Amino acid sequence: MRYLLCLIVTFTLAVLALSQVPVTVIRAGALIDGKSDRPRRDQVIVIRGNRIESISDAANAKSPMGAIIIDLSRSTVLPGLIDSHTHIFLQGEEPAQGGYDANILKYPLALRAARATVAVRRALEQGFTTLRDVETEGAGYGDVGIKMAIEGGYIPGPRLIVSTRAISSTGGYNLEGYAPELDMPKGAQIIDGPVAARKATREQLDHGADWIKVYMTHRSWVGKNGELVSQPTLTMEELKAIVDETHGWGKKVACHAYNGIGLQRALDGGCDSIEHGLEITDAQIAQMVKQGTWYCPTLAAYYHDWAPAGTPNGQRDRKRVAEHGVSLQKAVKAGVKIVFGTDMGGIPWTEPMAQEFPRMTEFGMSPMDTIRSASSRAAEMLDMEGQIGVIAPGAYADIIAVNGDPLRDIKMLGDVTFVMKDGKVFRNEGK
Numbered sequence: 001m002r003y004l005l006c007l008i009v010t011f012t013l014a015v016l017a018l019s020q021v022p023v024t025v026i027r028a029g030a031l032i033d034g035k036s037d038r039p040r041r042d043q044v045i046v047i048r049g050n051r052i053e054s055i056s057d058a059a060n061a062k063s064p065m066g067a068i069i070i071d072l073s074r075s076t077v078l079p080g081l082i083d084s085h086t087h088i089f090l091q092g093e094e095p096a097q098g099g100y101d102a103n104i105l106k107y108p109l110a111l112r113a114a115r116a117t118v119a120v121r122r123a124l125e126q127g128f129t130t131l132r133d134v135e136t137e138g139a140g141y142g143d144v145g146i147k148m149a150i151e152g153g154y155i156p157g158p159r160l161i162v163s164t165r166a167i168s169s170t171g172g173y174n175l176e177g178y179a180p181e182l183d184m185p186k187g188a189q190i191i192d193g194p195v196a197a198r199k200a201t202r203e204q205l206d207h208g209a210d211w212i213k214v215y216m217t218h219r220s221w222v223g224k225n226g227e228l229v230s231q232p233t234l235t236m237e238e239l240k241a242i243v244d245e246t247h248g249w250g251k252k253v254a255c256h257a258y259n260g261i262g263l264q265r266a267l268d269g270g271c272d273s274i275e276h277g278l279e280i281t282d283a284q285i286a287q288m289v290k291q292g293t294w295y296c297p298t299l300a301a302y303y304h305d306w307a308p309a310g311t312p313n314g315q316r317d318r319k320r321v322a323e324h325g326v327s328l329q330k331a332v333k334a335g336v337k338i339v340f341g342t343d344m345g346g347i348p349w350t351e352p353m354a355q356e357f358p359r360m361t362e363f364g365m366s367p368m369d370t371i372r373s374a375s376s377r378a379a380e381m382l383d384m385e386g387q388i389g390v391i392a393p394g395a396y397a398d399i400i401a402v403n404g405d406p407l408r409d410i411k412m413l414g415d416v417t418f419v420m421k422d423g424k425v426f427r428n429e430g431k
Contacts, residue, residue, distance in 0.1 A: 080129025080398030085341025092348030120157030135166035217262035354414035
């Protein structure tokens with residue numbers, strides 16, 4: 001009898017607890033779920049707490065009693081977007097204001113953290129509910145702190161996948177150009193040799209890095225035969241130590257690589273993603289397909305702040321763009337796994353993040369493929385498949401909406417009118 005009473009009490013408490021979990025129902029005029037090839041019309045999404053419980057046709061759906069109803073029946077509803085390449089501790093620094101160097105030499109970390117707080121809020125306002133932030137550019141482990149602040153509810157922002165300090169070699173990162181007798185701070189953690197590489201990797205993982213970011217190339221220029229040349233940084237031995245250690249922790253390595261020797265080392269050394277990839281040869285693309293290497297091209301960033309034509313830097317800027325689009329076209333045709341990335345921070349956070357979408361379609365991706373690159377495909381790369389980047393039962397309730405049809409005009413993704421992250425409405429212009 002006592003056992004039966006205990007069961008009844010337990011069941012009653014469970015029912016009461018379940019009844020107190022908020023339930024939200026979204027009525028979607030069109031639903032792009034992040035995985036399907038075609039949108040579905042007139043759908044009802046039931047959200048319990050921070051997870052999606054069900055999706056069904058409106059004609060057959062029943063709203064749970066007491067549910068909050070959100071009417072998006074005139075909108076296109078999509079999964080929260082994922083930007084796989086950002087820098088929340090950069091602001092697209094203006095040379096007239098001291099450029100990149102001022103961040104490290106003049107600005108206290110508290111100021112940089114405050115600006116990062118604004119950056120993550122701006123990303124969420126635009127419908128980006130997850131960011132992979134690929135290094136703090138001299139702000140140490142500040143991204144871990146911002147991530148903790150978001151998760152603790154102190155500030156609004158996307159889910160953050162962080163890579164902390166990044167790793168390069170001597171002569172392979174800013175600050176540069178100062179008197180040689182000065183020991184200047186650097187924007188990345190500098191190592192030389194595989195032992196130091198492994199130690200730096202362990203430090204960053206131990207302090208909260210979700211990914212490790214490495215620089216496989218540094219500066220680039222136009223060579224004597226008109227070709228794009230990029231300075232390689234880490235050796236194969238250094239990179240392999242980093243990859244081996246990172247993979248041993250069950251995590252992944254993102255490789256900044258423009259082209260040439262450095263990009264080849266990135267592939268041979270087992271990098272999980274190639275960042276930028278301005279010029280990728282046919283053989284390298286075939287290797288990426290075979291190895292399953294991800295490609296995050298960040299196209300739009302290279303259309304900003306060109307130096308004057310005819311100058312060495314101006315020639316470099318134009319050569320980068322000329323090669324970049326061709327590389328993406330070849331990658332799309334070959335079936336390389338592609339994810340969306342903006343390099344925000346490298347360009348000002350006041351710029352629209354969605355400007356990357358039309359650049360991707362310009363070079364051969366369909367509108368649906370670009371959406372998947374910023375949703376289910378990115379989730380797959382981040383080992384969060386089925387949890388983010390999709391509107392499906394069991395996924396986190398990260399949901400956005402636009403008024404138009406982004407499959408007809410991809411620029412519609414630049415005008416997000418509704419944002420829900422983790423089951424909580426952040427923005428709703430339809431109120």
